[in-house]
Amino acid sequence: xxxxLIGTSIMxxxxxxxxxxxxxxxxxxxxxxxxxxxxxxxxxPYIALPAYWFFGRPRFYGYxxxxxxxxxxxxxxxxxxxxxxxxxxxxxxxxxxxxxEQLAMMPLTKGNHAELLIDGQATFASLFAGIDEAKxxxxxQFFIVxxxxxxxxxxxxxxxxxxxxxxxxxxxDELGSRKLRDNYFKELAGAGAAISPFGSSRGFKxxxxxxxxxxxxxxxxxxxxxxxxxxxxxxxxxxEHPRHGPWRDTHLKLQGPGVLGLQEAFWEDWHWAxxxxxxxxxxxxxxxxxxxxxxxxxxxxxxxxxTASLLVQQLxxxxxxxxxxxxxxxxxxxxxxxxxxxxxxxxxxVRVMIPERPDHLLVFLSAFSFLPDMLRAxxxxxxxxxxxxxxxxxxxxxxxATVGTVNLDNRSFRLNFEVTxxxxxxxxxxxxxxxxxxxxxxxxxxxxxxxxxxxxxxxVVSRAxxxxxxxx
Numbered sequence: 001x002x003x004x005l006i007g008t009s010i011m012x013x014x015x016x017x018x019x020x021x022x023x024x025x026x027x028x029x030x031x032x033x034x035x036x037x038x039x040x041x042x043x044x045p046y047i048a049l050p051a052y053w054f055f056g057r058p059r060f061y062g063y064x065x066x067x068x069x070x071x072x073x074x075x076x077x078x079x080x081x082x083x084x085x086x087x088x089x090x091x092x093x094x095x096x097x098x099x100x101e102q103l104a105m106m107p108l109t110k111g112n113h114a115e116l117l118i119d120g121q122a123t124f125a126s127l128f129a130g131i132d133e134a135k136x137x138x139x140x141q142f143f144i145v146x147x148x149x150x151x152x153x154x155x156x157x158x159x160x161x162x163x164x165x166x167x168x169x170x171x172x173d174e175l176g177s178r179k180l181r182d183n184y185f186k187e188l189a190g191a192g193a194a195i196s197p198f199g200s201s202r203g204f205k206x207x208x209x210x211x212x213x214x215x216x217x218x219x220x221x222x223x224x225x226x227x228x229x230x231x232x233x234x235x236x237x238x239x240e241h242p243r244h245g246p247w248r249d250t251h252l253k254l255q256g257p258g259v260l261g262l263q264e265a266f267w268e269d270w271h272w273a274x275x276x277x278x279x280x281x282x283x284x285x286x287x288x289x290x291x292x293x294x295x296x297x298x299x300x301x302x303x304x305x306x307t308a309s310l311l312v313q314q315l316x317x318x319x320x321x322x323x324x325x326x327x328x329x330x331x332x333x334x335x336x337x338x339x340x341x342x343x344x345x346x347x348x349x350v351r352v353m354i355p356e357r358p359d360h361l362l363v364f365l366s367a368f369s370f371l372p373d374m375l376r377a378x379x380x381x382x383x384x385x386x387x388x389x390x391x392x393x394x395x396x397x398x399x400x401a402t403v404g405t406v407n408l409d410n411r412s413f414r415l416n417f418e419v420t421x422x423x424x425x426x427x428x429x430x431x432x433x434x435x436x437x438x439x440x441x442x443x444x445x446x447x448x449x450x451x452x453x454x455x456x457x458x459x460v461v462s463r464a465x466x467x468x469x470x471x472x
Contacts, residue, residue, distance in 0.1 A: 073277045074267075074268070074271060074277060077277070077282070078264070080282065081260065081264070081282035082107075084282055084283055084284055085107060085109065085257060085260070085284055087284075088109045088110060088111055088256075088257035088284045088286065089107045089108065089109060089110070090107075090108045090109060090110040090293050093108050094424075096314070096318040096424075097293075097295070097424055099314050100295050100297065100311065100314060100315075100422050101295055103297060103299075103305065103307050103310055103311050103314070104261075104295050104296060104297040104298070104307075104422075106261050106264070106295055106296055106297070106298075107295070108293055108294070108295050108424070109256065109257040109258045109261075109284070109293065109294055109295070110257070110286070110291055110293055111256050111257055111285075111286030111287055111290075111291055112254060112255065112256030112257060112258045112259075112286075112287055112290065112291070112292040112293065112294045112423075113254070113255045113256055113287040113289065113290035113292060114252060114253075114254055114258075114290075114292045114294060114421070114423050114425070114428050115252070115253040115254075115255075116250065116252065116403070116428075116431055116432065116435060117227075117229065117250065117251040117252065117253055118250060118435060119239075119247070119248065119249055119250075120231060120237045120238040120239060120247060120249065121238065122251075123227075123229065123231050123237075123249070123251040124150065124153075124154075124231075124237075124238070126227065126251075126253050127154075127219055127227055128153070128154070128157050130219065130221050130225055130227065130253075131154075131157040131158060131161055131219075131221070132157060132160070132161070133221060133225075134161050134164075134166045134221040134222060135164075135166065135222055136166065136167065136222045136281065137166060137167040137168070137169065137221070137222060137280065137281075138158070138161060138166055138167070138168045138169070138219070138220070138221055139169050139171075139218065139219065139220040139221075139263065139266045139267075139270075139280075140158075140168070140169070140170045140171070140218070140219050141170075141171040141172070141214070141216050141217065141218040141219070141266050141269065142172055142173075142176075142177070142217050142232050142233050143172075143173045143176035143177070143213065143214065143215045143216070143217060143232050143405075144173075144176045144177055144232035144233065144234055145172050145177045145180055145184070145232070145233045145234075146177075146179070146180065146232075146233060146234035146235070147180055147181050147184045148234060148235045149235055150233055150234060150235050150237070150238060151184065151233050151234065154233055155184070155187070155188055158170075158188055158193065159187065159188060159191055162188065162191035162192050162193055163191065167192075167194075168188070168192070168193035168194065169193075169194050169266075169270055169278060170185070170188070170193055170194070170195045170196070171195075171196055171197075171198060171214070171266065171269055171270055171273060172195075172196075172197055172198070173197070173198050173213055173214045173215070174197035174198060174199065175213060176213060176214075176215070176232075177197075194274075196270070196273045196274050197273065198214040198269060198272070198273050198417075199272070199273050212301050212415055212416070212417075213411070213415065213416045213417070214269060214300075214416070214417040215405050215411075215412065215416040215417060215418050216228075216265065216266075216269070216298075216405055216417055216418060216419045217229060217230070217231060217232060217251075217405055218262050218265060218266050218419060220259060220262055220263045220266060222281060223259060223260060223263055223280055223281030223282065223283070224255065224259060224281075224285060225253065225254070225255050225259060226253075226254045226255075226258070226259035226262040226263065227251060227252065227253050227254070227262075228251070228252050228254070228262055228296075228403065228404060228405070228419055228421055229249070229250055229251030229252050229391075229392075229403055229404065229405070230249045230250055230251065230390050230391050230392050230404075230405060231249050231251050231390075237249060237390075239387065244357070244387060244388040245357075245386070245387040245388065246386050246387030246388070247387055247388055247390060248384060248386070248387060248388065248389045248390060248391060248439065249390045249391045250326075250391035250392075250393050250403055250435070251403070252403040252421055254294065254421065255287045255290075256284075256285065256286055256287040256290075256292070256294070257284035257285070257286065257294075258294030258295075258296055258421070259284075260282060260284055261294070261295070261296025261298075262296055262419065262421075263280060263282075264296075264298075265296065265298040265419050267280065268298075269417065291425075292423055292425040292427075292428050293423065293424050293425050294421060294422070294423050295421075295422045295424075296419065296420075296421055296422075297311055297404075297419065297420040297421075297422055298417070298418070298419045299311065299406065299417070299418045299419070299420070300416065300417035300418060301414060301415055301416075301417070302417075306413055306414055308406045308412055308413045308414075308418055308420070309332075309333055309335060309336060309413040309414070311406075311420065311422075312332070312336050312339075312394070312406070312408065312413075313335050313336055313339045315394055315396050315400075315402065315422075316336070316339040316340060316343050317339055317342075317343070318396060318400075319343055319348045319350075319396050319397055320348065320397055321348065321349065321397045321398070322348060322349040322350075322351075322395065322396075322397055322398075323340075323343055323348050323349070323350050323351070323394070323395070323396060323397075324349075324351045324353070324393075324394070324395040324433075324436050324440075325350075325351070325352045325353065325393075325394050325395075325408065326352075326353040326354075326389065326391050326392065326393045326394075326436070326439070327352070327353075327354060327392055327407050327408040327409075328354070328355055328388070328389055328390045328391075328392075328407060329407040329408065329409040329411075329412075330352060330354045330407075330408050330409065331408070331409040331410065332408045332409065332413075333410060333413060336408065336413075337370060337373070337374070340352070340374065340377075340379050341373065341374060341377035341378075341379060342377075344377045344378035344379045344380075345377055345378060349380075350378065350379045350380060351379075351380045351381075351382060351440065352374075352379060352380070352381050352382065353382045353383075353384055353389065353436070353439060353440065353443060354381065354382070354383060354384070354389065355383065355384055355388055355389040355390075356383040356384055356385050356389075356444070357387070357388055371446065371451050372448060372451050372452065375446065375447070375448045375451065376448065380445060381445070381446040382440055382443035382444065382445055382446065383443055383444050383446060384439065384442060384443050385442055385443060385444060386442050389439075392404055392405060392406055392407060392420075393432060393435075393436065395429060395432050395433055395436060396429070397429070398426055398429055398430065398433070399424060399426055399429055400422065400423060400424035400425070400429055401423055401428060401429045401432040402420050402421060402422050402423070403420070403421050403423075403432075404418065404419055404420030404421055405418045405419055405420070406418045406420055
């Protein structure tokens with residue numbers, strides 16, 4: 001009887017491995033990921049089967065987006081909000097901008113003011129001032145929140161806002177903030193703030209969605225001012241972590257109709273996390289002095305398309321003179337790699353800035369497997385020397401720039417919920433160019449000889465690390 005049970009269990013595991021391999025074949029977003037999962041599931045189902053169900057799911061099922069659902073409260077509110085946006089939509093858009101609008105499913109708005117916030121001191125001074133100005137509500141969303149000096153300073157500002165009667169909605173990623181103690185939010189919740197983890201694996205039906213993250217960093221006050229960018233809440237983002245040293249990052253403060261795009265992204269995430277439809281201000285207002293154009297591009301594993309990857313590819317293909325990119329994690333998919341090489345081949349000044357110091361070892365090692373092809377095509381790779389580079393910025397010619405949360409790796413392209421502000425305004429692009437020129441002056445340029453001279457064992461390790469890119 002025992003041997004029969006063992007034999008039956010083995011047959012069942014292998015059968016489930018075959019079924020899962022077929023699922024991977026039909027649903028994996030990359031051929032690299034499909035092959036890796038199929039071989040593993042067919043050969044080592046005892047290990048690969050649970051790994052696939054936790055890490056191999058290609059879509060974030062169950063996430064109800066206002067743009068895709070029919071006849072629900074979210075969609076009705078969204079329809080009214082979009083009607084209010086009509087006077088603020090910038091027309092006509094160029095084909096390049098139209099492509100971004102299609103990916104974002106949000107319009108290009110005019111009458112905005114976009115302000116660069118360079119590094120932690122400037123960013124958190126601006127965020128805290130915004131919290132102190134709030135009159136009706138505050139929306140806050142971070143991937144990482146720490147109970148350290150900066151986290152407690154944030155809490156103190158929020159407590160004062162709550163005592164003024166400001167409604168507070170605070171969303172955080174439960175895995176990114178897994179080290180956060182349960183009592184961190186206790187006093188804030190007691191003051192009336194609504195606080196929730198994103199809950200990617202919420203409920204029994206969605207229990208296998210642990211590999212997805214909400215990587216967005218958003219703050220909105222009263223539907224009038226918004227912030228987005230690379231910084232989370234922790235003293236390391238102020239450069240006070242002994243291992244990372246100085247922390248180089250970029251955030252963005254936005255005023256004008258584009259703020260409602262950030263608000264919409266938060267609003268949908270809050271609905272997924274809590275089931276609530278919160279009442280917010282959806283009346284757009286032009287900035288009195290500036291006229292930056294903005295498209296907010298949310299992206300994530302609930303999208304029909306690989307929005308983040310396609311956005312990056314579109315921006316690369318649109319570049320004529322220069323394309324400058326910064327990313328702490330640089331393991332782009334094949335489409336982005338090919339686009340970068342082609343841009344360099346047609347004479348575009350393609351520069352990629354990445355950290356000198358590794359933060360995630362697998363991601364750091366993976367890059368060495370494809371950097372030779374990049375360098376041979378004319379892509380210029382720079383490593384930032386003073387400390388850890390964490391900003392996610394792109395500069396396209398003299399015309400446009402992006403600031404957001406997307407890293408150039410598979411996790412940001414396909415597994416994380418992200419958000420990017422695309423700003424096709426020359427004066428804003430000029431300010432980004434000035435910022436990046438100072439950063440490149442603090443970098444060293446990587447050479448092909450440096451990569452090729454690495455010992456064989458390091459090349460093998462790098463290639464093996466690259467094979468894990470679909471789940472990094």
